[in-house]
Amino acid sequence: MSDATTLQRLADLLVGFGANVQRGQIVAVSSEIGKEPLTRAVATSAYRHGASYVEVTYSDIHVRHARIEFGSDEALETVPAWFGERILRLGDARAARIALTGPVEPGLMEDLDPARVGRDKSQALREAGTVVNERTTNWTIGPCPTPGWAALVHPDLEPEAALAKLWEEIVHVCRLDEDDPVAAWRERMATLVGVTERLTAARFDAIHFEGPGTDLTVGLLPSSRWISAAFETADGIPHAPNLPSEEVFTTPDPARADGVVRSTKPLLVGGATIRGLTVRFEGGRAVAIDAEQGADTLREMTRHDEGGARLGELALVDRDGRIGPLGTVFYDTLLDENAASHIALGRGFDFAVGPDDVERVNDSLIHIDFMIGGDDVAVTGITAAGERVPVLRGGAWQL
Amino acid sequence: MSDATTLQRLADLLVGFGANVQRGQIVAVSSEIGKEPLTRAVATSAYRHGASYVEVTYSDIHVRHARIEFGSDEALETVPAWFGERILRLGDARAARIALTGPVEPGLMEDLDPARVGRDKSQALREAGTVVNERTTNWTIGPCPTPGWAALVHPDLEPEAALAKLWEEIVHVCRLDEDDPVAAWRERMATLVGVTERLTAARFDAIHFEGPGTDLTVGLLPSSRWISAAFETADGIPHAPNLPSEEVFTTPDPARADGVVRSTKPLLVGGATIRGLTVRFEGGRAVAIDAEQGADTLREMTRHDEGGARLGELALVDRDGRIGPLGTVFYDTLLDENAASHIALGRGFDFAVGPDDVERVNDSLIHIDFMIGGDDVAVTGITAAGERVPVLRGGAWQL
Numbered sequence: 001m002s003d004a005t006t007l008q009r010l011a012d013l014l015v016g017f018g019a020n021v022q023r024g025q026i027v028a029v030s031s032e033i034g035k036e037p038l039t040r041a042v043a044t045s046a047y048r049h050g051a052s053y054v055e056v057t058y059s060d061i062h063v064r065h066a067r068i069e070f071g072s073d074e075a076l077e078t079v080p081a082w083f084g085e086r087i088l089r090l091g092d093a094r095a096a097r098i099a100l101t102g103p104v105e106p107g108l109m110e111d112l113d114p115a116r117v118g119r120d121k122s123q124a125l126r127e128a129g130t131v132v133n134e135r136t137t138n139w140t141i142g143p144c145p146t147p148g149w150a151a152l153v154h155p156d157l158e159p160e161a162a163l164a165k166l167w168e169e170i171v172h173v174c175r176l177d178e179d180d181p182v183a184a185w186r187e188r189m190a191t192l193v194g195v196t197e198r199l200t201a202a203r204f205d206a207i208h209f210e211g212p213g214t215d216l217t218v219g220l221l222p223s224s225r226w227i228s229a230a231f232e233t234a235d236g237i238p239h240a241p242n243l244p245s246e247e248v249f250t251t252p253d254p255a256r257a258d259g260v261v262r263s264t265k266p267l268l269v270g271g272a273t274i275r276g277l278t279v280r281f282e283g284g285r286a287v288a289i290d291a292e293q294g295a296d297t298l299r300e301m302t303r304h305d306e307g308g309a310r311l312g313e314l315a316l317v318d319r320d321g322r323i324g325p326l327g328t329v330f331y332d333t334l335l336d337e338n339a340a341s342h343i344a345l346g347r348g349f350d351f352a353v354g355p356d357d358v359e360r361v362n363d364s365l366i367h368i369d370f371m372i373g374g375d376d377v378a379v380t381g382i383t384a385a386g387e388r389v390p391v392l393r394g395g396a397w398q399l
Numbered sequence: 400m401s402d403a404t405t406l407q408r409l410a411d412l413l414v415g416f417g418a419n420v421q422r423g424q425i426v427a428v429s430s431e432i433g434k435e436p437l438t439r440a441v442a443t444s445a446y447r448h449g450a451s452y453v454e455v456t457y458s459d460i461h462v463r464h465a466r467i468e469f470g471s472d473e474a475l476e477t478v479p480a481w482f483g484e485r486i487l488r489l490g491d492a493r494a495a496r497i498a499l500t501g502p503v504e505p506g507l508m509e510d511l512d513p514a515r516v517g518r519d520k521s522q523a524l525r526e527a528g529t530v531v532n533e534r535t536t537n538w539t540i541g542p543c544p545t546p547g548w549a550a551l552v553h554p555d556l557e558p559e560a561a562l563a564k565l566w567e568e569i570v571h572v573c574r575l576d577e578d579d580p581v582a583a584w585r586e587r588m589a590t591l592v593g594v595t596e597r598l599t600a601a602r603f604d605a606i607h608f609e610g611p612g613t614d615l616t617v618g619l620l621p622s623s624r625w626i627s628a629a630f631e632t633a634d635g636i637p638h639a640p641n642l643p644s645e646e647v648f649t650t651p652d653p654a655r656a657d658g659v660v661r662s663t664k665p666l667l668v669g670g671a672t673i674r675g676l677t678v679r680f681e682g683g684r685a686v687a688i689d690a691e692q693g694a695d696t697l698r699e700m701t702r703h704d705e706g707g708a709r710l711g712e713l714a715l716v717d718r719d720g721r722i723g724p725l726g727t728v729f730y731d732t733l734l735d736e737n738a739a740s741h742i743a744l745g746r747g748f749d750f751a752v753g754p755d756d757v758e759r760v761n762d763s764l765i766h767i768d769f770m771i772g773g774d775d776v777a778v779t780g781i782t783a784a785g786e787r788v789p790v791l792r793g794g795a796w797q798l
Contacts, residue, residue, distance in 0.1 A: 026479055033435060036459065043462045047469035053477040053521075054466065058457040060435065063442045067453065070446035078452040080425055082481070082488045089481040122452075 006167065009176050010142070011041035013243065015049055017182045018140030019096045020239045023050030025138075026095040033060045034104035035144040042098055051096075061108055061271060068112050068120055076119045084127035091136035094235060100144040101334045106152040109271035117272050118300025124365045133350040135232070138239040141334055143170050152331055173244045173322045173335065185240065191320075192228035196248045198399050199226040199316075202389060204381035207252075207314060209261065209341070211377030216281065218314050218343065219256025221361075223354030226250045246321030246338040251348040254310040254362035257281040264340055265371040268331045272297035277370060285309050286345060298368070302345055307364030312348035315369075316341045316379060319395030333369045341373025341392070405566065408575050409541065410440035412642065414448055416581045417539030418495040419638045422449030424537075425494040432459045433503035434543040441497055450495075460507055460670060467511050467519055475518045483526035490535035493634060499543035500733045505551040508670035516671050517699025523764045532749040534631070537638035540733055542569050551730055572643045572721045572734065584639065590719075591627035595647045597798050598625040598715075601788060603780035606651075606713060608660065608740070610776030615680065617713050617742065618655025620760075622753030625649045645720030645737040650751040653709035653761035656680040656742075663739055664770040667730045671696035676769060684708050685744060697767070701744055706763030711747030714768075715740045715778060718794030732768045740772025740791070 015021050027046040031039040035058075043054045067075055090097060109117050131137055150162035157165060171177050175184040209216045229245030232238050263277035276292030286309040289299050302308040315337065317324065323339040330336050346366035350358050373379065379392035381399075390398035414420050426445040430438040434457075442453045466474055489496060508516050530536055549561035556564060570576050577583040608615045628644030631637050662676035675691030685708040688698050701707040714736065716723065722738040729735050745765035749757050772778065778791035780798075789797035 024473065026477070033432070033457065036432060036461070040459065040461045040465065043459075044465040044469055047465050047471075047474060050471060052471070052473050053479055054462060055479055056459055056462050058432065058459065060439065060442075060455055060457065062435070062439045063453060063455050066439065066443040066446050070443055072446075072449060072451070074423065074451050075446060078425070080452055080454060080488070080492065082485045085488075086481045086485070089479070089484075093479065 006171060006176070007038055007041040008045070010170070010174060011038060011045040013174060013176065013181055014042060014098055014140055014142040015045040017185065018142055018240045018243045019098050020138050020237055021046050021049045021051055021096045022138075022237060024052050026053045026055065026090070026093050027051045028090050028095055028097045029054060029056045030097070030099040031056060031058050031144070032100070032104055033058050034146050034148065035100050038100060038144045042100070061105055064120070064122065064271070065108055065112065067122065068109070068116050076116060077121055079122050079125070084125050087125055087127040087131050091131040091134060095137050097137050097139035099141045101141055102144045102146060102149045102332050103152065103268055104146045105148045106268060106273070106331060114272055114294065114296035115300050117270055118297035120270065121304065121365070124304070126365055129347045129367070135234040135351060138233050138237040140240055140243055142174070142243045143332065143334055145170050149332070153328060169326060169328060173326070175244070175322070188246070189228060189230045192246070192248055193230055195397060196226035196228050199248065199391070202381055202399065203383070204389070205384040206256065206382040207391070208380040208382055208388070209372055209377055210380070211374065213262030213278065214260065214372055214377060216257065216259035216261040216372070217382070218311060219253035220250065221253045221353050221357040223357045224250045224252065225352050225354070227352050242334060242338070244323065244335070244338055246323060247315040247317050249313055249315035249352070251352040251361050252311050252314045253284070253360065254307065254312070254348065255284040257284045257311050261343070261372045263370045263372060264374045264377070265329050265336050266331060267333060267336065267370055269294070269298055269301065269368055273331070274298055284311065301366050301368065304365045307362045308346055308366050310345070310362045310364070311343055312346045312362040312364065312367055313344035313369065315343070316392060317373060318392065318397055319375060324395070336371055337369045340371040341377065341379060342369045342371045344369040405570060405575070406437055406440040407444070408580070409569070409573060410437060410444040412573060412575065412580055413441060413497055413539055413541040414444040416584065417541055417639045417642045418497045419537050419636055420445050420448045420450055420495045421537075421636060423451050425452045425454065425489070425492050426450045427489055427494055427496045428453060428455045429496070429498040430455060430457050430543070431499070431503055432457055433545050433547065434499050434501070437499060437543045441499070460504055463519070463521065463670070464507055464511065466521065467508070467515050475515060476520055478521050478524070483524050486524055486526040486530050490530040490533060494536050496536050496538035498540045500540055501543045501545055501548045501731050502551065502667055503545045504547045505667060505672070505730065513671055513693065513695035514699050516669055517696035519669065520703065520764070523703070523766075525764055528746045528766070534633040534750060537632050537636040539639055539642055541573070541642045542731065542733055544569050548731070552727060568725055568727060572725070574643070574721070587645070588627060588629045591645070591647055592629055594796060595625035595627050598647065598790070601780055601798065602782070603788070604783040605655065605781040606790070607779040607781055607787070608771055608776055609779070610773065612661030612677065613659065613771060613776060615656065615658035615660040615771070616781070617710060618652035619649065620652045620752050620756040622756045623649045623651065624751050624753070626751050641733060641737070643722065643734070643737055645722060646714040646716050648712055648714035648751070650747040650760050651710050651713045652683070652759065653706065653711070653747065654683040656683045656710050660742070660771045662769045662771060663773045663776070664728055664735050665730060666732060666735065666769055668693070668697060668767055669700065672730070673697055683710065700765050700767065703764045706761045707745055707765050709744070709761045709763070710742050711745045711761040711763065711766055712743035712768065714742070715791060716772060717791065717796055718774060723794070735770055736768045739770040740776065740778060741768045741770045743768040
């Protein structure tokens, strides 16, 4: 399935629809060693779409491994200033940005001290949040299948069959198996935009999640707006920030989250696998983080700053998307977060609240989504008057 | 020969002696897709030497191929402003810099329009020259053997044997076959420093090259000083900018070069192979550039700016180095320029002249070395009084 035509169709979808690259734009592509074929297809597509420059940045997880294994404590805290400055310059230049997700060597970090893995600051840039909130770049994040990722997702299959299966799934969830993938995306987005309008109109004061191991109430801000992945830059360029995307989301009140939540899917954070995660919140703060695996890494990451232990996102996913029904755990946030409702520790989105509440949006270096929804998790809206309104039951919208 | 020990010895030589990385320094590593093993060994060595951050930049020749094949004319002229700014920031941060040379896929550009290959601006940054001239970073350039490079250098050998042979040569020319490579380098450097002192003391007004197809006189500036690859930063950190290095060099007068010169080795420039190069100079300017192959690419590159057709470097190489005696054409400037005396079109080195002459040093975006020396090329110094003093005869120093 990773033939040249499929690569090109995925690249064209990311460039032409996801980021919606405009003639004369600089295009920054964030990739990783091991993702060269799709990266090159994206660069080619971007030049065909008229890019004035395609800047490809390949990270190398082995270099990160060396930093955590051999770097001084100072090294774990150091990120060159020009990394963040470059992101701001991309915003100034009104550039397009494309990132390719999916782990290449999922187990590589597992021989390291998990606390040092979590303490490593190099994985997050505050300026990335700034540019997203200022809406100065048209950007997208898309998946890049690799043999290592395929082996993680389909461990029972032979390497070639696993990769073929992963590609097949990616093609399906990206709607590349449609004659006109862009038309299919526009139709799905229209549905989700309708949901966001009804949710925003309901003006809930809080959202309640209830299911096996989960009883969590998350407060919303007075002006919290619900949004789908149909974005527009400040200059009016429409783009799809995630491909695929099946979610509607908003920015919650970082001061109000109470109860316990059990993650319904494992996740990979900074190269560490976190399984069986449970988090207890009090007054908006994650006061206890436990897991069968990887708790130390996540705990350290939430300690980067004050906002690391508070919520920046609350997202709902119905059962009509293409990812959930597959039943596949992808160990990649881009995909797994679109299989189930989720919340994120860390940075919130300014553009999901009104001007009066921007100051209250959670601020942090990190933004870590984890999945808490599923067909057996009931989602209920609570109005300021205390009325309880069903939102999702059995994965179906109730409003 | 590319076993883990050899990789580590080469990495340690580049980090510990070449760049001479200091504790707490940021280290920028400039690499390329296809050079991951040595790149990772360099990163590991740098962290072991106390680097506070190792920033690895992998370029991808396929992305460059896409730019030249599909990019607009605007794309060939565009380089994001933050590329150069980053280099200046490396200087501000007093960072160390390590670059790995050697082609990975030497023939890749050959299906492209050579004029477009030459017009592509992305290969040179003016700020790189600025930082070199300000001596704010301790830097080195070292070779990275790859299968593609080995096949180019040893086309008659099977792939594995070719790579083994190339590694063997790299180990030899880097003096890694010595028990103490650093001591061997210090000894060779002491010899070359002695030569630079005698050449500088001679105060030649010009250098005359005479051999088969070559009769070229290059003027020097009144304060031109001869230098070997024993550098020191403005802050006093010694470093070896090239490993290996066998040359002594100076900055010539860009207004005085007359005659013809025939290149004694082919070279790879911007991915294009240039063979059988002859250049005619008048009044310091290259007025005719001809070649059996690749002339168009070189001509376009010299047209980037006014200084592109004038000389910025003049370097002499004796027969006592380790590269020339191998008789191998490496198609890589780092190695080939240390096999034979050479000149470079483009940017000159401010630090090889006195303060009064800095304004006269050639300025350009490009710096392209090509080899013009050999045992059958006589090198003669000409004093201001017109006296002719033998400098190299049969590859041996005469002073």
